[in-house]
Structure formats: structure tokens, C-alpha cells
Amino acid sequence: MSTIIYAHRGASKYAPENTMPAFELAYKHGADGIETDVQLTKDNIPVLIHDEQLNRTTNGKGFVKDFTYDELKQLDAGSWKSYHYKDTTIPTLDELLAWNQDKQLKLNIELKNNIIFYQGLENIVCQKLAKYNMTKQTVISSFNHDSITKIFDGKVEIDYALLTGRHNKALVPYSKKIKAKGIHISYRLLSNRLVTLANDNQLYVAVYTVNSSIAIKRAIRLGCHALFTDVPKLAIDIKKRR
Ligand code: G3P
Numbered sequence: 001m002s003t004i005i006y007a008h009r010g011a012s013k014y015a016p017e018n019t020m021p022a023f024e025l026a027y028k029h030g031a032d033g034i035e036t037d038v039q040l041t042k043d044n045i046p047v048l049i050h051d052e053q054l055n056r057t058t059n060g061k062g063f064v065k066d067f068t069y070d071e072l073k074q075l076d077a078g079s080w081k082s083y084h085y086k087d088t089t090i091p092t093l094d095e096l097l098a099w100n101q102d103k104q105l106k107l108n109i110e111l112k113n114n115i116i117f118y119q120g121l122e123n124i125v126c127q128k129l130a131k132y133n134m135t136k137q138t139v140i141s142s143f144n145h146d147s148i149t150k151i152f153d154g155k156v157e158i159d160y161a162l163l164t165g166r167h168n169k170a171l172v173p174y175s176k177k178i179k180a181k182g183i184h185i186s187y188r189l190l191s192n193r194l195v196t197l198a199n200d201n202q203l204y205v206a207v208y209t210v211n212s213s214i215a216i217k218r219a220i221r222l223g224c225h226a227l228f229t230d231v232p233k234l235a236i237d238i239k240k241r242r
């Protein structure tokens with residue numbers, strides 16, 4: 001088994017996170033997949049942005065949920081990283097899926113609904129993945145563990161994983177109970193014991209956010225199914241050398 005290298009928010013060390021240039025760069029750097037965060041606009045358009053508020057990664061202010069997509073697309077989502085990216089906008093989930101049609105990268109869509117409640121987010125995302133025929137290569141995750149149990153609606157079948165940064169003895173039995181495919185954990189929680197326990201229960205382990213050579217090598221050595229990194233080129237190079 002070869003560890004899947006997901007570009008975390010795209011190649012986010014070098015390009016503005018969760019934007020098309022960051023996804024494009026991840027593709028150029030040979031990433032196996034893209035990890036991204038999805039939220040809903042006021043008019044229920046799924047957009048790719050990590051924070052619930054616009055302040056850090058755009059020239060806007062306030063909550064994503066309080067703006068229509070037409071309003072959000074006026075914002076500059078690139079200059080905060082570098083002036084070179086000044087014309088970059090917040091992408092929609094549709095843009096990513098359309099862009100991926102000819103690339104067929106793996107996708108990890110994180111539902112950013114652990115702080116803000118987005119009515120129907122699960123269903124909207126599943127329908128989009130079905131529309132673009134990208135259910136098979138996608139895993140959905142969320143820190144909101146109630147939310148991911150709503151992924152399977154009986155029609156569209158998509159893998160989902162529990163996302164957590166906290167120690168919890170019930171992690172493996174709970175993930176199994178809700179029929180998750182895997183657990184996505186903070187690197188701090190990674191241990192040989194956890195990987196073995198998860199694998200013995202037919203669950204895979206993926207780790208975030210792994211940016212140093214030492215951590216990338218350890219994640220691969222311990223048999224992580226996937227890792228999330230801001231520097232996909234480094235991780236791919238390490239994987240190739242092994
Ligand atoms: O999905 C892994 C990782 O992206 C979760 O944390 O805060 O980077 O979205 P965060």
C-alpha cells in the first residue's frame with residue numbers, strides 16, 4: 001500500500017490556500033489528491049474556504065454564510081499570500097470538480113460545519129459529486145461527527161471519514177459503528193498502536209498536517225493510508241525514493 005499524498009488546501013505553502021492556483025500547483029507538483037474545505041454562501045452555493053470568516057484569507061470581513069456568491073466572488077482571495085495572486089477569487093466546489101474532470105485527482109472534501117450549522121450541506125456536496133461523477137475518488141470528512149453520518153442518503157454512496165484532533169478511546173469503535181471508512185487524525189495522535197487497532201477494525205488512518213521530512217517519513221513508515229501536507233512536492237519526492 002502506498003500512502004496517498006493529499007495537498008492540504010492545495011499546495012498551500014506556496015499559493016493562497018483553497019484557491020485554483022493552489023490546486024493547479026498541487027497538480028503540477030504531482031500530488032495524488034486535493035484536500036479542501038467547503039462552506040455555504042447565503043444563497044447556498046458551496047464555496048471553498050477554510051475559516052468561517054473572510055478576514056484572514058480575503059479582503060472581505062464577516063462570515064461566509066452572510067454573503068451571496070455574487071458578493072463573495074468580488075473579493076480578492078490571493079493578495080494576503082502574495083501580490084502575484086491579486087486576481088484570485090474564492091472558488092466554488094463546482095469550479096474544482098470541473099477543473100478535475102481531466103485530471104481525476106483524488107479528493108478529500110472537508111465539511112466545515114463544526115462551528116457554523118449549514119442546513120443541507122451534506123446533501124448539496126453529495127449531489128455535486130454525483131453530477132461530476134466524482135463520488136468514487138472522493139472521501140468526505142468533518143469534525144462534526146453527526147454530519148458525516150448524513151452522507152449516505154441511500155442514493156449516492158460516498159466514503160466518509162471521522163476527523164479529529166483529540167484523544168478519544170472510543171474513536172475506533174465509534175468510527176466502525178457509523179460505517180466510516182477511516183479516521184483522519186492530527187499528527188500528534190499518530191502511533192503504531194492506533195494504526196494497528198484501526199486496521200484490525202478495517203479502518204484506515206490518515207494524518208494532518210504533515211509538513212516536515214521527518215513527519216512525512218514517519219507517517220509513511222507507520223502505514224498511514226494517506227497524509228495531508230502543505231508541501232506535496234516534498235512528500236511525493238520522499239514517497240518516490242522509498
Ligand atoms: O482534513 C484535515 C485538516 O484539513 C483538518 O484541519 O483546520 O486544516 O481544516 P484544518
Ligand code: CA
Pocket residue numbers: 035036037110
Ligand atoms: Ca481541512
